[in-house]
Amino acid sequence: MFRDAWNSVSRRRIALVSAVFMFAGPVPARSAGPPVAEYTLANGLELVVIPDHRAPVVTHMIWYKVGAADETAGKSGLAHFLEHLMFKGTAKHPAGQFSAVVAAFGGRENAFTGADYTGYFQRVPSEKLKTVMEFEADRMNGLALTDDDVLRERDVILEEESQRIGNNPRARLGVQIDAALYLNSPYGKPVIGWRHEMAQLTRDDAVGFYRRFYGPNDAVVVVAGDVEPEQAFAFAQETYGKVKRNDNIVPRRRPKEPPPVAARRLTLADSRVEQPIMQRAYLVPSFATAAHGESAALEILAHVVGAGSNSRLYRELVIDRQVAVAASAWYDSLALEMSKFGIYAAPRGGVSLPELEAALDAVLTQVKENGVTDEELERSKNKLVADAVYAHDSQASMARWYGSALTTGATVDDIARWPDRIRAVTGEQVRDAARRWLDLRRSVTGYLVKDDRPPAERHL
């Protein structure tokens, strides 16, 4: 609905482009701040409370364990469409009232959809926590939609698609790479949907999806802020506790990828491209699908290879050889099924994409052959663990990390042990992860180039 930079409708794409390392992993609970409390209500709703008493503010998020990967074939975009429609009001509260109340509190709200989750959040004064819980509990099964609501909102999501994807050549490249990377998994679809399918979504589709997937037994509520855990639990029982379990909800089973065997490449030409770029994505394990230690090794690998100006790619391609103006790598650990390791580079003027790619592959080959240095290993570990500690500074970051981890197969304990897992990674594990996972057969390499044909000849 209202969105900010970390909105995840197109997070996978945005992250691929900008290599925002902050998104890479869960954060520790035990290493800083008071302990995180965890409850489960009788109706199945999970509650996680992260106390933070620095200011009289709470961040309240509800995460549903449903996302774009749960959509029926032919109905892409439905999870995100429903996210929008959740603001349309209920029998008790007319459309707009919830948002107006949050605004009147001086609060803010947002919502986001990913492949594996859909979330809603409000940041409000602490004493308003129960009020927002009441509103959220009400719309958990009380949503009232008219055909008119649905049709008007469909135009909104189509416009959003134009803005985020259609008018954004780099996002378009990301969509094409994902579609070529995943041969069987629904992760290959854009979270926002294929436009031709979005345009056909109906009220029945939205209501059917809502009834099938929304309910307390599918939800994780994360409260970060100025509240005692027991108090938050009491509020949750008085609000969410009254919502009936939804017996339509069954455990999620995602189609898995076949073994990737063929290196793929694609070229997207777009007339709006001023700076050509290349991106590559490798199919790699997520935290949920990785063997012990493997996901943490991929975190370190991404950091050494491509996080910041001290990374191998940046030093080699941008500083030393001067063939690139940007180069980075990232790893997304949070997905129920196989995830992605991404690489991004933009050539300096006069350097062709194949030249840049050859230089980039030489950097990766170095890591595969010789591993990383002890100094790189230590620096990465320190930075990753420190980032996790600093994350406590932001209620929203903390709540988001817990929510995204808990809806993609991790536990509160997994989050707590994340720094230990990072610290335990050895140089051999990082080198082995590079050898095993940065295999071109697991990858799609995409070039984004300028489309120089006259407009009449471009029939996209």
Add this chain to the structure above:
Amino acid sequence: MFRDAWNSVSRRRIALVSAVFMFAGPVPARSAGPPVAEYTLANGLELVVIPDHRAPVVTHMIWYKVGAADETAGKSGLAHFLEHLMFKGTAKHPAGQFSAVVAAFGGRENAFTGADYTGYFQRVPSEKLKTVMEFEADRMNGLALTDDDVLRERDVILEEESQRIGNNPRARLGVQIDAALYLNSPYGKPVIGWRHEMAQLTRDDAVGFYRRFYGPNDAVVVVAGDVEPEQAFAFAQETYGKVKRNDNIVPRRRPKEPPPVAARRLTLADSRVEQPIMQRAYLVPSFATAAHGESAALEILAHVVGAGSNSRLYRELVIDRQVAVAASAWYDSLALEMSKFGIYAAPRGGVSLPELEAALDAVLTQVKENGVTDEELERSKNKLVADAVYAHDSQASMARWYGSALTTGATVDDIARWPDRIRAVTGEQVRDAARRWLDLRRSVTGYLVKDDRPPAERHL
């Protein structure tokens, strides 16, 4: 179950490799032989009778309007698995009895699965037609499956997958090309299934699919041979007519492809490759999705470009420039949704795949720029129409063409008018089809090369 060369489990792949033009289009009904008769039973079953009295034999086929594209995500291979399980017997007839009876008649039988249909056929002496109809009607809703049947047959389909795909590098390439060509459509999955999903299929999956998709209102019976239409209709009423309509069956709606915008390439390395090859597939309209005349223009285009030793590709690449040892093109018009135009070439020793591809693209550019000659146009039309007439020689070919056309959106009348549509194509239409559809952005180009690494380093 028992298979012959035209089995369609992997027909899309086989066709891509061998460019068997015979598969390309429907055949005329009016141009030769007695008229084709068409009936619909009260329970919805369609019957098509193609009289052919040259020998006292009939070919009986039942085509269900269900195939691999109807499978639920995560259950790939189910349509084909059920095809196998249909031979497991019913309450009335124990497993193997139907096949034994056909064999005792001196007949033969077969079964096949495609993306859009599943079919069963028997060729038997004319006087046995009603008997095979009785058996087919019985297993239309009387199938009895035990867990043991299912588990044993699952091993059979896994072995079939190994033989057809796993141990066949060219088929593996075809699977990868399809998966990269279709970004959203279920046509991207191999008809036989992804092996990891086939291994998990259960009796419940098979029974659920059977109950949802099999029934008289989903079936087309094609009888070709020594029988009077009214007699065949009477037999059908006495046998199939007794089967109750299946109200679970709803009209098929296939997810559509987004507009293809990025040229894709892939390389598959396999240690068993002795002759490297390249294949390319373009996403193009099927007869069912094409504008008027477009599908016929694509038939002619495929013929001029790549059918036989007089085709452009063969003459240019194999005879004149001697850069290839084989080169061909094909077009599959029969699909409910967007179909494929395929190109295949194998380089002569010493010629690299990129060199071959450049020569091949030069041939295509010629056609796009200058179209085809009047002589090529006439020759192609004559050959295509003559092929259709000659097809009457084979009961099985006739029945197969009717069945595959009628289960992919065509009518008996469409089949009858096919020669007229072919004859009406102009040179401009062929050139325009080349310009519009042979656009690299619509395509996947695949290279199959030898994997030269020592076995220990190949971790497929």
